Amino acid sequence: MPDIHVLSKHLVNKIAAGEVVERPASVVKELVENALDAGASAIDIVVEDGGRRLISVRDNGSGMSERDLALAFAPHATSKIIEDADLFNIRTMGFRGEALASISAVSHVQAVTRRRDSAEQVGYEIRAEGETISPVRPTPASTGGTTITIRDLFFNTPGRRKFMRTANTEFGHIVAQLVRLSLPNCNVAFSLTHNGKAVHSLGANQSLRQRAGELLGEELSQSFLELDRDERGVKITGLISPPHQSRTSTRWQYFFVNGRYVRDRTLSHALREAYRGLIEPARAPAAILFLEVDPSEIDVNVHPTKIEIRFSNGQTIHSQLLAVLRETLNNADVTAALDIDRAEVSDSGGADAGRREGLKQALADFFKSTPPTGQTEAPVGRMGQYAAGDFRRTPAASYGYAGTQTLPQTTTQVAEVLPAPDRLPIHALQVHNSYIVTTTETGLEIIDQHALHERIIFDELKTRISSGHLASQRLLIPETVELAQADKTILSERADMLERFGLEVTDFGPGSVAVHALPSLLVERNVPAAEFVRDLLETLAENASAGGDELLDKILATMACKAAIKAGENLTPEEIDSLLARRTKSASCPHGRPTTLTLTLAELEKQFKRT
Amino acid sequence: MKIIVQTAALQEALNLASGIVAVRTPKPVLQCVKLIAANNTLTLLATDLEAGCRYTIPQVEVKTEGEALIPVQKFADIVRESSGEEALTISVEGQTCNITGAGSRFKLLSMDPGEFPVVAEFDGEGDFQVAAGILSGLIDKTIFAVARAHSHYAISGVLWETSGKKLQLVATDGHRLALAKAALAKAAKADVSAIVPGKFMNLLQRATGAGDETLAVKVTENQILVQAARVVLICSLVQGNFPKYNDVIPKEASRKATVNTEAFLHRIRQAALLTSEESKGVRLAFGAEDLTLTGRSPESGEAEVTMPVKLTGEAMEIAFNPAFLADALKVVGTDEVVMELDAGNKPALMKAGDGTGGDFLYVVMPVDLG
Ligand SMILES: Nc1ncnc2c1ncn2[C@@H]1O[C@H](COP(=O)(O)OP(=O)(O)OP(=O)(O)O)[C@@H](O)[C@H]1O
Ligand SMILES: [Mg+2]
Numbered sequence: 001m002p003d004i005h006v007l008s009k010h011l012v013n014k015i016a017a018g019e020v021v022e023r024p025a026s027v028v029k030e031l032v033e034n035a036l037d038a039g040a041s042a043i044d045i046v047v048e049d050g051g052r053r054l055i056s057v058r059d060n061g062s063g064m065s066e067r068d069l070a071l072a073f074a075p076h077a078t079s080k081i082i083e084d085a086d087l088f089n090i091r092t093m094g095f096r097g098e099a100l101a102s103i104s105a106v107s108h109v110q111a112v113t114r115r116r117d118s119a120e121q122v123g124y125e126i127r128a129e130g131e132t133i134s135p136v137r138p139t140p141a142s143t144g145g146t147t148i149t150i151r152d153l154f155f156n157t158p159g160r161r162k163f164m165r166t167a168n169t170e171f172g173h174i175v176a177q178l179v180r181l182s183l184p185n186c187n188v189a190f191s192l193t194h195n196g197k198a199v200h201s202l203g204a205n206q207s208l209r210q211r212a213g214e215l216l217g218e219e220l221s222q223s224f225l226e227l228d229r230d231e232r233g234v235k236i237t238g239l240i241s242p243p244h245q246s247r248t249s250t251r252w253q254y255f256f257v258n259g260r261y262v263r264d265r266t267l268s269h270a271l272r273e274a275y276r277g278l279i280e281p282a283r284a285p286a287a288i289l290f291l292e293v294d295p296s297e298i299d300v301n302v303h304p305t306k307i308e309i310r311f312s313n314g315q316t317i318h319s320q321l322l323a324v325l326r327e328t329l330n331n332a333d334v335t336a337a338l339d340i341d342r343a344e345v346s347d348s349g350g351a352d353a354g355r356r357e358g359l360k361q362a363l364a365d366f367f368k369s370t371p372p373t374g375q376t377e378a379p380v381g382r383m384g385q386y387a388a389g390d391f392r393r394t395p396a397a398s399y400g401y402a403g404t405q406t407l408p409q410t411t412t413q414v415a416e417v418l419p420a421p422d423r424l425p426i427h428a429l430q431v432h433n434s435y436i437v438t439t440t441e442t443g444l445e446i447i448d449q450h451a452l453h454e455r456i457i458f459d460e461l462k463t464r465i466s467s468g469h470l471a472s473q474r475l476l477i478p479e480t481v482e483l484a485q486a487d488k489t490i491l492s493e494r495a496d497m498l499e500r501f502g503l504e505v506t507d508f509g510p511g512s513v514a515v516h517a518l519p520s521l522l523v524e525r526n527v528p529a530a531e532f533v534r535d536l537l538e539t540l541a542e543n544a545s546a547g548g549d550e551l552l553d554k555i556l557a558t559m560a561c562k563a564a565i566k567a568g569e570n571l572t573p574e575e576i577d578s579l580l581a582r583r584t585k586s587a588s589c590p591h592g593r594p595t596t597l598t599l600t601l602a603e604l605e606k607q608f609k610r611t
Numbered sequence: 612m613k614i615i616v617q618t619a620a621l622q623e624a625l626n627l628a629s630g631i632v633a634v635r636t637p638k639p640v641l642q643c644v645k646l647i648a649a650n651n652t653l654t655l656l657a658t659d660l661e662a663g664c665r666y667t668i669p670q671v672e673v674k675t676e677g678e679a680l681i682p683v684q685k686f687a688d689i690v691r692e693s694s695g696e697e698a699l700t701i702s703v704e705g706q707t708c709n710i711t712g713a714g715s716r717f718k719l720l721s722m723d724p725g726e727f728p729v730v731a732e733f734d735g736e737g738d739f740q741v742a743a744g745i746l747s748g749l750i751d752k753t754i755f756a757v758a759r760a761h762s763h764y765a766i767s768g769v770l771w772e773t774s775g776k777k778l779q780l781v782a783t784d785g786h787r788l789a790l791a792k793a794a795l796a797k798a799a800k801a802d803v804s805a806i807v808p809g810k811f812m813n814l815l816q817r818a819t820g821a822g823d824e825t826l827a828v829k830v831t832e833n834q835i836l837v838q839a840a841r842v843v844l845i846c847s848l849v850q851g852n853f854p855k856y857n858d859v860i861p862k863e864a865s866r867k868a869t870v871n872t873e874a875f876l877h878r879i880r881q882a883a884l885l886t887s888e889e890s891k892g893v894r895l896a897f898g899a900e901d902l903t904l905t906g907r908s909p910e911s912g913e914a915e916v917t918m919p920v921k922l923t924g925e926a927m928e929i930a931f932n933p934a935f936l937a938d939a940l941k942v943v944g945t946d947e948v949v950m951e952l953d954a955g956n957k958p959a960l961m962k963a964g965d966g967t968g969g970d971f972l973y974v975v976m977p978v979d980l981g
Contacts, residue, residue, distance in 0.1 A: 460889040463909050468981040471890035473932060476958060476976045477785045477854050502979065520891050520932065520978050523786060582910070 019304035020102040023164060024051025024153055025173035026305065027103055031148050032181045033093035034100075035059030037080065038146065041204060042189040049195065050167030051174055056149040063115040063144050066124050070136045072111070073128045075101040088296045093260060095301070100148075104128040106160070108151040116144030130156055168493040169544070175199070175486035179215045180261035183254060183288055186211045199485050212239060212288060216252065217482040217511065220245055220286055225332045227289070229324045234293055234317060236324050240271075241286040242332060243278040249538045252286035257298060259290075263307055266314045267291075267321060274325035291317065428576050434567040436576055443600035449571065449579065451595040454557075454564040456582050457521065458590040461556045465500060471520040472502025478514040479529040481505075487537045488513060494540060501555065505533070525563040532562060557590035612677025613702040614648045617670035618693055618712075624655050624666040625687040627818050627842065632683050633659035644683040645727045646701070648673045656730045657683060658845075662811050663730045664818070665843040678724035679703045686710075689717050733836045733843045737827035739773050739799035743839070747821040748944075749780045750812045752791035752971055755938045757809040758784035768806040768849035770856070771835075773799040781856050782809075787935050787975040788856055803830040806849035811835075818842055860974055861960050864951035866924030868897050869964060872948050875902075876940040878916045882906040883933035885914040892978040893933040897952070898926045906933075929955045930978045936961075939973040955979075 021027055028045060035043045038061025048054040064072060071077045078097025081087060087095070103109060107129070114123030123141030127134040154161040164170055171194055182190045182202055189204035202214060213221035224239035241252075255267045267289070275285045299310040311317050428438040436447040464470055483491070491498065491505055491513060498505060504517035515529040522532055539558045543551050565571065571579070625644070633641040645656040651673050655666040679701070689710055693699060696712040703709075708721040750769075758767050770781040776799075779792045819826060819839045827838040830848075837844045882893045882904040896903040902920040907913045929952060939961055940948065947964030961973040 457888065460887055460909070464887075464889050469979075471892050471930075471981065472979040473786060474956065474958075474976040474979065475785050476783065476788055476859050476974060479785060502981075517979065521889050523932075524888075524891055 020099055021106060021153075022305070023173060024055060024170045025177045027051065027055050027107075027150055027153060028057065028174050029177045029181065029305075030094075030099035030103060031055070031057035031150075032177075034148075035061055035146065036181070036185060036188065037092045037094050038062045040145065040188065044191045044193070045174075045178070046193045047171065047174060047195075050164075050170030052153060052164055052167060052170060054149065054151050055153070056147060058145065058147040060143065060145040061116065063118070063123070063146055064113040065115060066136055066138075069111065069113055069124050069126050073100050073104050073109070073126065073133050077101070087301060088299070090295050090300055091258070093306075103150060104133070105130060106157050107153045107155060110149045110151075111146065112139060112141060112148075113146040114141035114144050118144065166493065168489045172486045172489045175484070175489070179484075179486075180254065183208070183211060183215070184256045184259045184261070184290060208239060208288065214511070216286070216484055219482055220252075224286075224288075225328050227324055227328050229320075231320060232316070233297070234291060234320050236289065236291055236321060238287065238289040240289070240325065240328065243275060243285070243329070246275075246279040246283040246285055247538065248283055248535050249542055250284045251538060251541055253284065254288045256288075256290045257309055258292060258295060260300065260306065260309070262309050264309065264311075266311065266318045270318050270321040271325065274322055274329060278329065289321070291321070293317070428573075428580060430571050430576060433570050436571075436580070438580065440598070443598060443602075443604065446597045446599070447580075448567075448593070448595055449565050449569070450567045451593055452583065453579060454560045454590060455595050456579070457563055458556055458560040461521070461560060462553075465552070465556065469500040470502040472504070472517045473520045473523040474504075474517045475515065475529075478506075478508075478516050480508050480512050480514050481530040481533045482512050483533070483537070485511070490537060490540055491533075497552075497555075498536075501559070503533075503536075519559060521563050522559065527562045532559075535562065553590070560590055612646070612648050612679055613674040613700070614653055615672045615674070615698050615700050616653055616668060618690060618696050618699050620668045620670040621653075621699065622687075622690050622694060624668055624841075625683070625690055627814075628655050628657035628664060628666060629683045629687045630814065630817075631657040631659055631662055631664055639682075640680065640722060640726045640728075642682055642684065643680045643722060643727065644686060645724055645730075646679045646681070647724075648678070649676045656727065658728055658730050660728060660847075661808070662814060662844070662846040664845065665730055665732070667841055675702075677703060679708050680722040680724040680727055681708050681719045685719060689719075731831075731834060731836060731845050733827070733829060733838045735829070736800065737829035737836070737838065738801045738803050739778065739795055740797060740825050740827050741778055741793075741795055742822075743819040743824045743826055744821045745793045746778075746826060747816050747819070749778065749791045749793055750816055752942045752944075753780045753782040753789045754809055754812055755942070756782040756784055756787055756789040756973075768808045769812060770804070770806050770853045771830075772804045773802050775799065775802070781853070783854060783856065783859075786932075787939075787973065788859060789939065790856065790860075790972040792970050803828075805830045805835055806851070806853055807835050808846060808849055811844070811846040814846075815844055818844055859958065860972060861951065861953065861958050864924075864953050864960065866897065866922060866927060866952045868902065868923075868950045868952065869921040869947055870902060870918065870950070872940055872943055872946055872964070874918050875948065876937055878902075878904050878918050879933045879936050879940070881916045882914045883937075885912055886933065887911075890978075890980060891932050891934075892930045892980045893936075894928060894930045894980060896926070896928045897922050924952075927952060927955065929959065930980045931959070931975060932978055935975050939975070943971055943973075945971075 020030065024047070028047070028051065032043055032045065035057060038059060040059035040061035042060050044058045046054070046056040046058075068079065076097045078095060080092045080097070081090070081095045100109075109128045110125065111128075112123055112125045121140060121142060122138050124136050125139040126136050154164070175192070178190065178192055178200060182188070186206045186208055187204060190200065190202040191198065192200040200214070202211060206214075209221055209224060212224065220241060221239075223242055223245045225242055227236060227238045227240060229236045241247075250268065253268065253271060255262055255264055257264070271285060271287055271289070279285065293311075297312050299312075300306055302308055302310050428436050430436050430449070434449060436449055436452075438445050438447065461470065488507065492507070495505075502517060502519040503515070505513045505515050508514040513533070515533065518529055518532070535558055536555065539554050540551075543554050546554060565575075565579075628644050632643070641659060647654040647656070648671070651669075651671070653668040653671040653673070655664075655668070657664050657666075690699065693710075693712050693715060696715075698712075700711045701708065702711075703721055706721055708719045710717040710719065753769050757769060768782075772779045772781070773795070776795045776797070777792055778795055778799075779790065781788065781790045783789070815837060819837070819842075824839055829836045829838075833848055833850070835846050835848055879893060883906055885906040885908045886892060887908040887910065890907075894905045894907075896905070897920060899922055900919060901917050903915060903917045905913065905915045943961075943963050945963040945965045949962045949964055951960040951962070953959075955977060956979060958974050958976050961975065962969070963971040
């Protein structure tokens with residue numbers, strides 16, 4: 001083993017830099033936090049090549065004196081804390097005096113600053129790169145504030161440089177940082193420019209809803225419910241989505257403690273808990289939550305990028321947050337906002353009464369041996385001859401006009417020729433509008449209709465995509481979808497892959513894209529373009545590091561899930577037959593859940609104590 | 612209120628009215644029908660707040676004028692089960708509504724008629740008049756293209772437009788667009804443009820049939836009212852802007868293919884037998900004299916069928932969702948249709964043959980089968 005020696009200062013800084021500066025977005029975060037600490041009311045961020053070539057942050061804050069500027073890049077130099085006790089009274093974003101030193105250790109830095117209260121048109125400039133810090137020089141400066149420009153990030157750490165992703169990905173991370181930094185500072189104006197193009201321009205003194213609208217999309221923002229509570233030393237404010245605006249991941253959840261974006265289990269747990277029973281378990285609410293607590297109640301010095309904190313009394317925070325969330329959701333009468341289709345699904349899928357009703361209906365239908373009456377039963381060619389009572393169905397149901405119904409396509413065509421569907425042998429029973437029970441030679445099987453259909457579609461899609469691209473239905477009228485900038489970036493980055501899926505999307509001005517073609521399968525199943533694009537984006541974001549094939553599978557699984565028959569959907573005997581006829585060998589759905597449970601006669605006999 | 616009313620006439624009225632009540636409503640009054648006995652007629656009002664009807668029954672003898680509000684489902688059941696009786700006597704005393712036949716007597720709880728929402732009245736002559744049969748034909752030719760799923764376009768309804776002596780209905784779901792026109796006997800008094808919910812048109816067809824009866828139509832800022840001999844049907848309009856449909860109707864095409872409607876429909880159905888759930892596409896290869904349709908399903912096999920075609924322009928291939936083509940072919944009503952095509956990724960225009968081409972247009976987007 002080699003001898004132990006003390007690391008050179010240079011190496012120490014580089015190692016420290018690795019913790020603070022992970023990628024271009026971390027630089028943006030540190031610089032913007034400094035600007036906020038300096039009391040800026042306008043912050044302009046300019047980025048080139050995803051931040052790999054240049055990052056510049058200009059603020060109109062306090063500025064620095066000649067002496068302070070000389071010290072700012074020295075390690076452990078800060079104006080924000082002085083002694084131990086200050087660590088538990090932190091009211092600023094920075095406190096370690098480490099960021100600028102870390103950044104300058106791995107890039108070429110230029111800083112120009114002029115004190116806001118100085119009357120002269122003169123400021124100071126300093127340059128730093130790696131070890132070398134140039135002396136401070138006076139320089140003309142027309143306004144007060146600080147501009148820090150970073151070039152060639154990681155120029156001296158090839159390892160890190162290699163880890164940087166494409167410009168688009170890195171820029172996506174920068175946009176994500178902007179969201180986290182600007183949501184708690186709605187009074188501060190922000191602008192973000194990438195390769196000379198203005199990407200975001202957020203005005204000063206916006207309301208949180210306005211700002212959220214610009215950053216996360218108007219539709220979501222308008223739907224948000226408002227939260228405001230100040231009790232027992234904890235102030236909780238923010239916006240949360242009504243249950244019907246749920247997402248497939250927690251990516252739309254923002255927690256801020258004393259203005260700082262944090263990830264915290266206690267907080268996310270409270271949020272999940274509050275929505276339990278209101279949304280499907282696989283989905284997650286969107287939320288922007290601000291907690292203000294006494295700085296002495298938290299420890300912010302537990303993570304190199306300050307993204308985690310420790311509460312001295314997590315239990316209280318949890319219960320207080322949960323209480324406010326529940327109250328807000330209750331007051332909003334969120335059930336009324338659900339549309340009828342959803343309500344129907346959750347009725348039969350959730351409430352006990354609904355289930356019992358579903359079972360009764362299924363049994364009755366089984367013994368009558370006629371097709372159950374339900375919304376999926378809309379035979380081809382009966383257009384314009386609606387019997388009394390059709391008008392009373394839900395809109396979705398009464399529009400089941402003609403042959404565009406999906407699943408029974410082939411069988412309904414047969415049904416057009418054959419006189420009555422009751423010629424089909426009945427050997428399967430749908431229960432709770434969710435499961436199919438069928439007999440086998442050795443016992444019986446219980447099939448999860450959604451999981452099975454999902455599996456079938458997934459396999460078909462895989463076969464298909466291995467030999468070309470998926471069938472794609474062009475749209476006569478392109479559908480626009482509102483998206484955050486980061487998401488648009490991801491889409492344009494993946495354009496080639498999207499084309500294989502039969503999705504064609506083009507830019508449609510700030511904050512939106514236009515969909516020109518959709519996978520035929522989704523059109524058949526009436527999946528709205530916007531819904532699919534959003535879920536796709538979430539799949540992409542969650543699997544950013546996945547390789548080509550793995551990612552492909554993930555996306556196909558998302559599609560299959562969207563297109564598959566849902567739990568709670570009433571199926572006609574033809575639909576059940578068609579589903580069973582197309583069963584494959586695989587006994588699990590693409591997410592790994594089983595599609596079929598088997599009960600053998602032997603097991604039954606044992607259970608009934610016949611043996 | 613006390614009336615003697617002909618059972619058959621009442622039953623007919625209730626068949627329609629019971630289709631309009633709201634099902635999922637917390638308000639019991641919306642599950643009721645309102646009876647108004649005045650001027651020797653009985654008027655039945657029903658509404659689900661979006662659609663509504665006013666049905667007048669002249670086959671009645673009004674003993675005492677008055678009003679009642681009773682649960683429509685129960686009332687309809689009673690009347691249906693009394694169809695053996697020539698007439699029924701209905702009288703209201705306080706909260707009770709008595710329905711009496713020869714040897715039968717039912718009591719229903721009547722609610723306060725004042726609680727029932729206002730159902731608009733049709734006054735004046737209306738904006739235009741159209742024969743029920745003609746309107747019904749236009750509805751058939753467009754309603755299948757109404758968007759089924761919710762979408763942010765105002766296309767969950769059918770656009771009704773008049774200009775002078777022309778009435779035109781347009782529907783689109785974003786993938787295809789159907790447009791049907793007909794001539795009016797008399798020019799519209801005022802030109803209208805309104806988006807009418809698809810389900811209301813089903814109701815309209817059911818209530819008015821396809822005969823020669825003349826319907827008067829009136830469009831207000833947010834409602835459409837249709838007056839037939841017995842009944843006035845009312846519905847809230849879909850608010851919003853209908854897509855600029857003229858922009859999506861192709862103006863020129865490099866190829867024109869004329870085919871026999873029935874044969875085409877038959878061939879499409881055959882080819883569609885072997886399409887997979889994933890792709891749902893039928894490929895059409897237009898040659899100088901033959902049209903070849905192919906369907907392919909990786910799991911089950913392939914279909915290839917051929918039929919004659921008259922083609923002007925070069926041979927080409929294009930694929931469609933077979934259901935989209937079949938929907939239009941089923942309603943076009945002419946022996947031949949003309950398909951105007953440009954390229955495999957461009958919209959196709961289908962027109963009715965026999966020189967009536969302009970009266971039915973159908974634009975459909977192709978599928979890219981890869
Ligand atoms: N934009 C700015 N305007 C005014 N002063 C600044 C600005 N940026 C940095 N400074 C000064 O430079 C010092 C060092 O900044 P640096 O970011 O390295 O450390 P910090 O913010 O104190 O702590 P941390 O490492 O936690 O960010 C700050 O304490 C502050 O006094
Ligand atoms: Mg700092």
